[in-house]
Amino acid sequence: MVALGQFLEVLLSGLLAGVLYSLVALGFVLIFKASGVFNFAQGAMVLLAGLALVRSLDLMVAKGLPFWAAVIIGLLFAAAIMAAMAFLVERFVLGPLANQDGLTLFMATIGVTFMIEGGAQMLFGSNVYPLRLYPDDAWFMFENIFEGGILLNKLDVWGGVIAGVLVAGLALFFQWTKTGRALRAVADDHTAAQSVGISLNWIWFVVWLVAGLVALVAATVWGTKLGVQFSITFLALKALPVLIIGGFTSVPGAIVGGLIAGAGEKLAEAYLGPIIGGGIEYWFAYVLALIVLLARPQGLFGERIIERI
C-alpha cells in the first residue's frame, strides 16, 4: 500500500506539474496554428504579463486598496499591456513581413523576444517579485486509505483547475464565436479566409492577444510558484518537449503533451533516479520528445504531413 501511495503521489504531482507546462505550450500552439509562426517570444510574454501584474498589484496594495480590488485592476492592467503588445507586434513586425518564409518570421520573433524582455524590465524593474495569488501550502489527501496520505501542493491543484477552465473557454471560443471560426479558417487557408472577408491583420492581432492572455494566466500560476523574475522566460524551453510530444497544431495535444512530459519526468526521477543518478527530471522530457520525434514526427495529435511528389 505504501508503494502504491508513493506511486500515486509521484504520478499526480507529475501530472499537475505537466499541466503548468501545458499552460505555456498553449500559447505556442495558438500562434502556430493560425499563422504558421513558431513564436519564440512566448516565454518573454509570460514575463511581461507577470511583471505588469505584480508591479501594478504591489503599487495599489501599497496605496491602501483592498487586495481583491488590486488583483482585479492588476489583471485588467496586465491584459491591456498584452493587447498593446499584440498591436505593436502585428503593426510593426508581422504585418510588414506578411507572406515571408516561416524561418524569417521565426527569426523575427527572436527579435521580438529581446524587445519584450528588455522593454518589460525597463518598464517594471528587474528584481524578483513575489506573487501570492493562490495558496501554496501542502495538502494531504486520502489519509484514510494510504498511510500518511498523498501529498499534493495546493498551488499545483489550482493550476490544474485554471488550465481546465482556460481550455474549456478556448474550445468554446474556437467553436462558437465568429472570431473563433475565422481563426480556424485562417489556420486552414489564408487566401480563402481573405476571400470571405476575414482581415488577416485583425486575426493576427487577435491571435497574439489570446496568446498574450494565455501567457497572463500562466504568469499568475508560475509567478506564485517561482516569483516573477527573468528566469520565467526559460519556461519556453520547458514547453518545447511538450509541443513536440503533443504536436504543434493541437490544443488538446498541448494538454496531453504536458501531462506526459510532467508525469514522465517525475516518475523517472523517483524510480530511475536512484539507479542512474538524480536530476533526471531536468532532461527526461527531452528524451520523451526525441522518442516521439523518431516514431511520429508530427506529434501525437499533430496533423499528418503528406508530401506530394
Next chain:
Amino acid sequence: MRAPSGPEIAAGDVLLAVESVSLSFGGVKAISDVSFDIRKGEIRAIIGPNGAGKTSMLNVINGFYHPQKGRITFKGQTRSKMRPHEAAYGGIARTFQNVALFKGMTALDNIMAGRTLKMKRNMFWQLLRAGPALAEEVEHRHAVEEIIDFLKIQEIRRTPVGRLPYGLQKRVELGRALAMEPELLLLDEPMAGMNLEEKEDMSRFVLDVNDHFGTTIALIEHDMGVVMDLSDRVVVLDHGIKIADGTPDVVKKDQAVIDAYLGVAH
C-alpha cells in the same frame, strides 16, 4: 449563346468597370492596359490561352493584386488600393482555380464561414451561445441550409471537406461564396477537372444562381462549349492584352481569337 432571360440588360447598368489596368511582377507583364466592364445581372466570361492573365485579372478585381496602373470602379466607386477582405465587404465573392477550402472544417462550417461578415452579435453572447447570438446563429443556419439544399449536398454537410471528392469540393466552395450573398461572383475555372456530368451540374448551378438570385457572375473557363452556352458576353485575353470583347457569337468568329487559340504561322 444562351437566350436572354427577362428583359435585355441595359447597357448603362455597369456594375464593375476595369479601365486601362496594367499589372507586372518585377519585369514580367501579366496584364497590359486592359479595359472592360461587367454589367449588372450578366454572366461575363473571361477566356484566353494559358498564361493570358485571366486569374491575375480576377486577383486584381478582388484585391489580391494591386495593379501599377489603371482604375477599377465597382458600384460607381473608384478605388485605388483595396484589400481582399474589403472587397468581400463590398459584395465580391470568389472561388479559386485550385479549390481553396478550409480543409479541416466540415462542409457546413465552410459555408457558415461565408457568413462571417454578416454576424454582428458580440462575443460574450456567442461564447454562451445564448440570447441574441443564438437567434442570429439560427437565422444564419437557415440561410446556409437553403444553400445546401440548392447545391444538393445535404448528405455531406458533416464531412470534413478534405475528404470529399474534387467535384463536391468545388460545389462546397461555390456554396461558401453564395453564403456571402455577393453582388459580384468571380468563378475561376469552376468546371476544371470535372467529368461531363459534373460539368452539366455545375453549369446548371451557375445559371440558377444568375437567374434566381440575380447575381452578376464573371467566370474563367477553358471549355468553349460551356463558355458559349453560359455567357452573355466574353472578353478574350492573350499574353495580358485584350484581343476581343463581345457576345459569344462575335468572339467565336474573331480572327485574332482563332489565331490566339490555334497559333498562327509567322
